[in-house]
Amino acid sequence: MERGMISVDRWSEGSQVYFLTHLHADHTVGLSPRWNKGPLFCSRISARLFHHKFPGFDTSLIRSLEIGQWHSLSLLSLSTNSQTTVQVMAIEANHCPGAVMFLFRGAFGVTLYTGDFRWEVTSEIAQMGKTMLLNALKNDKIDTLYIDNTYCNPSYSFPSREVAAQQVVNIIDSYPEHDIIIGIDTLGKEDLLLYISKMLKVKIWVWPERLQTMHLLGLHDNFTTKTTLTRVRAVPRYSFSVETLEALNTMRPTIGIMPSGLPWKLKKVGSKDKSCGLSSLNKETDNDLHMNMRNRYTNNIEKHHQYIYTVPYSDHSCFSEIVEFVKFLCPNNIKGIVSSSLSYVDPCYHLHNIYGTSSLCRKHVTKEERAGVEGECKATLACDGSDDVKLKRKRIKQYRLCVHKTRVSLLRRFNRGAKITSEDCSDD
Structure with a gap:
């Protein structure tokens, strides 16, 4: 996303619209009763609690979003000086009352900002969020995932x-x-x-x-x-x-x-x-x-x-839950939203080896497409009746490489949306 378009949990930036994931103090730094930079989007529960947190705040700025529904915004692209449409969906974050993730879709691609979240295996709310994400993404893939990396370290393992x-x-x-x-x-x-x-x-x-x-x-x-x-x-x-x-x-x-x-x-x-x-x-x-x-x-x-x-009662995801979440989404790029944690490690350090392993990615290569590729490669092998062991090994290697290359090309074909450079999204 371009600088100057959208800010999430950042209140001193000059943006056209602002989004609040939840009302914990570390996510409202810069908000005050006198804040009036622009429309502020949040969940219905956060909107209900807002006046209690910031008495005197201009409530005409608050826009509440229904969870699980797309909402369209018409914004000005500063790079092209033309209007562009951005879609946003609020998804339950399972963190505290009113906490939501924000899924954005536009000319920049697809971005998910989790805010603080808990992705529990046994949680019905987390399962509802999973279904919402599947339905919202369809065949799209997330270009950039901004993730709650509070406990993104294998040393953090705690129960539900x-x-x-x-x-x-x-x-x-x-x-x-x-x-x-x-x-x-x-x-x-x-x-x-x-x-x-x-x-x-x-x-x-x-x-x-x-x-x-x-x-x-x-x-x-x-x-x-x-x-x-x-x-x-x-x-x-x-x-x-x-x-x-x-x-x-x-x-x-x-x-x-x-x-x-x-x-x-x-x-x-x-x-x-x-x-x-x-x-x-x-x-x-x-x-x-x-x-x-x-x-x-x-x-x-x-x-x-x-x-x-x-x-160990936590409203944040532990490491195993973060791993499961990233495997499920398989984003192109990951950025941590927490930069001052006692255990802070760039999430890519521990998670780089699980990119491309989600069910969302695997489902794009259909059985028919895989069977067609394998059939062509096996036919090539069958055409040569040579008994030379080295030649057979060479052809088997070529066959495996053929399948791998075809899988990669199929994944690329289904990877929709433009990638967002780190410079583009540094302020979101």
């Missing part, structure tokens, strides 16, 4: 949120006489809190601003601001610390739980540092990996401090 949520319930169950403190952000982890509330049949305390968010999401029945009604409290992540837990334990027995995919290290007096101990990626099928993770994490709860447990 379903498994991690059960682990949190197990911890709370094992401390029936303790108060429980859970560190969360101002948006996200709602499903975890609802699961705890349902399984333990309790309301969960949240601070007043967080209860407002729950009201806007229609989830307020499970939450309260009265500390006398429950022993389970969800507090802002910034207020969750060793010092806080130690102070609370001088008044009442209290246990803290930090749900996060990040390794969370604590220094103990007289002992070595301990981390989350995330295992490396094993060569397992997706279902095997899920079952092994379920057994490993549900049955083996580890304590990282006298008063604190860390649980």
Whole structure:
């Protein structure tokens, strides 16, 4: 995409239209109640939460998109000084309320910007997103994939949120006489809190601003601001610390739980540092990996401090899920959207060897086309009755090369859309 046309989660750029993937603070840097650069596109849920996040914002700038539907924009191409049409579709990102991916199609080709996302094997929402992408792409291929690379490193391997949520319930169950403190952000982890509330049949305390968010999401029945009604409290992540837990334990027995995919290290007096101990990626099928993770994490709860447990509950995709996502899409080019992660590695470093392996790519070479190529090559072999072993080996090698070249040419034929140079898309 040309500079000056579209910006995604970037608010200081001079663009014609702007897109918001979700309302987490690291994606809204530069947004303020006074921001008025142009129309802002987001999901319906994000639009509903927007005024709460930015009171006084000019809501006439907000355009909400229906998930799974194409929307056409008429923009000015600065390179040709003529009008051009860009299509965009919002797709559920399975990250936090309102989070979406954006699929763009235009003269520049096809671009997918994931924002933050979770591509869980067992998630119905992720399966819906997969179906939406298949239906939207048809025979097109993604030219550039901007991907959430927060955990794009084989050292990050954690279970589904379903498994991690059960682990949190197990911890709370094992401390029936303790108060429980859970560190969360101002948006996200709602499903975890609802699961705890349902399984333990309790309301969960949240601070007043967080209860407002729950009201806007229609989830307020499970939450309260009265500390006398429950022993389970969800507090802002910034207020969750060793010092806080130690102070609370001088008044009442209290246990803290930090749900996060990040390794969370604590220094103990007289002992070595301990981390989350995330295992490396094993060569397992997706279902095997899920079952092994379920057994490993549900049955083996580890304590990282006298008063604190860390649980690998993450709203971002772990490495194995990122691999599956890239294999599924088989893009021409990949760019990471996170540049300041503790584990940051260019996603191409770990993923370069899986380009061209997706089901979307394989389906373009039909059985009939493959059979025709193989038939022609076998006929060529059959025409020569020589018994010379070296000659046979040479012809077999030629045959295999023939099939390979034909497959490559077919893939190129089905690769629609112009490639986007790194210079063209550096600001999107």
